Amino acid sequence: MTATTAGPAQASPEDVELVTALATRSRVAARRLALLTRAEKDAALHALADALDAASEQVVAANSEDVERGRSQGMEQSLQDRLRLDPERVAAVAQALRDVAGLPDPVGEVVRGSTLANGLQIREVRVPMGVVGMIYEARPNVTVDAAGLGLKSGNAVILRGGSAAASSNRVLVEVMRSALTTVGLPADAVQLLEGGHGSVTALMRARGLVDLLIPRGGAGLIQSVVLGSTVPVIETGIGNCHVYVDAAADLEQARAITINAKTHRPSVCNAAESLLVHRAVAADFLPVALRQLCDAGVRLHVDAATAALAGDVPTEPATDEDYATEYHGLEMSVAVVDDLDAALEHVRRFGSGHSEAIVTQDRGASRRWVAEVDAAAVLVNASTRFTDGGEFGFGAEIGISTQKLHARGPMALPELTTTKWVVEGEGHVR
Incomplete structure (x- = not known):
């Protein structure tokens, strides 16, 4: 079973209960993340990177299980390449987290603002999305990239990888959750959704608990999420x-x-x-x-x-x-x-x-x-x-959007934020 579905599977009450519990914990964690300073976020990203380096042997061993299982099931060589993690790739994924730490914090950036003729001050500022769900296939590097970009942009993430990378993703998330607690942050800032296709459907329908979904994978996966979700979706398209x-x-x-x-x-x-x-x-x-x-x-x-x-x-x-x-x-x-x-x-x-x-x-x-x-x-x-977030100087990317609303092209930190208007007066009435 992979993350790809021909159409949304039926979500059982147990699936809904599982996703509701995960998303509720994510919302609590997101409120904490939204208040972090850049220094706190960057320290956490370095802690995650150091933890991944320390756990490299464990990560590679788990990944070897996934690759061997894929090979025995006839997985194409190109997909095996996407799935594979060796010590050099683990080190590169960890370094990507450090690169993200070196980038400007988008939260709090003033997009535009002015003082009106009546003295009222208005400004549009970047704020975190809140809870971001990722549904993706055999790309364990996405597990780390999404967690790192989510943390830097002040978002909690719920990760649903394909079953082809199940062992890799489980270990990567365990390592990152443990590292978060060492710097005093909630482990629930990064959560892994497991279970069957019904749990994916429950995640896609968790409107009000999950603020944004980003699918990343083949055309079948992307279309399933785009057409079956009630949660807003940023479409990452195929690359012909x-x-x-x-x-x-x-x-x-x-x-x-x-x-x-x-x-x-x-x-x-x-x-x-x-x-x-x-x-x-x-x-x-x-x-x-x-x-x-x-x-x-x-x-x-x-x-x-x-x-x-x-x-x-x-x-x-x-x-x-x-x-x-x-x-x-x-x-x-x-x-x-x-x-x-x-x-x-x-x-x-x-x-x-x-x-x-x-x-x-x-x-x-x-x-x-x-x-x-x-x-x-x-x-x-x-x-x-x-066409790559790293090559464009964005650090790790969370995907490449081919849609035209909100985000287009390589998506990194600014694309994981929304905005709010801040209006300040001195007793102004209309």
Whole structure:
């Protein structure tokens, strides 16, 4: 059983009781977190990081159980990569907490304010959301990232990971809860929701107890949460990302960007899934690029024009389904397009609104790409792999939003806050 559901399962009275108890404790913890100073939060984040470093061997052992179970059940290699924690990855996750501690505290930031003509002072300030629920799949690093970002932004978090990472998540949460108590903070600032699919449904329906849900995973999981929740949801979308090589591209840049975007870490959402090449440079670009992709182990789904230039590189005919697929692995769809307009239309039809890159030396083409592509991130002469909270300087991210309300793109600390208006007068009446 994983966190993914085809549709919301029925929540039993026991499921509702479990989630209500968890969320009630989270609300109590959230009230305490909302009053913390930055120094207190940063000290807690360092305590969590130190505790994870100290427990690295224990975490890796628990993760090995998950990986072995996944392997025995036929889990895809790309998913095993997402699931795996080794000592270096545990150290990186701990360091991410320290990086978050070094970031400005968003709580209390004045977004805007003014003094009215009548002397009334008004200002809009950032405040924590309260209780944030995370529903995600086999990504144990998300367990730590969500806890750390939640703590820094003053939110309590309820974590529901997929069963593929059950052992890893259980140990990670135990370590962090224990570390919180050592610095005098409530352990219930971080809670793990276990149980069956019914408990997930209960979490999705805990409106009034949970302030926000963030799903992170495949399309099935995300759609299930978006369509089945009564709690407000920030949608983190799938990443069907494109690289478009324009007629005015530096072809060496284009090859390097294409190889990096596809092969650097193909299992993640900012990996490129489709390559579009302007017809004017296809004959110069594609034979070498396709060979490099093939040598890197990439399976290529291509149109007829690309196949004609592939030489001895093995390819297979691409379908519309191929162009619409987020592969999460070493596969890529490729098409030759007549011009920039055709590339834009292809992205409109098949893109997921995540990250779209153009390689070009033509400023007019890049300006059109930036203006006309409807995505959370548009990139010019850079790999799609840069769409990442860490790369953007945000510290750890809690997800990449592809929706347009409240948050879009990599979500970090400010996106985990809302605002309130503070109005100060001296006996003012209206």
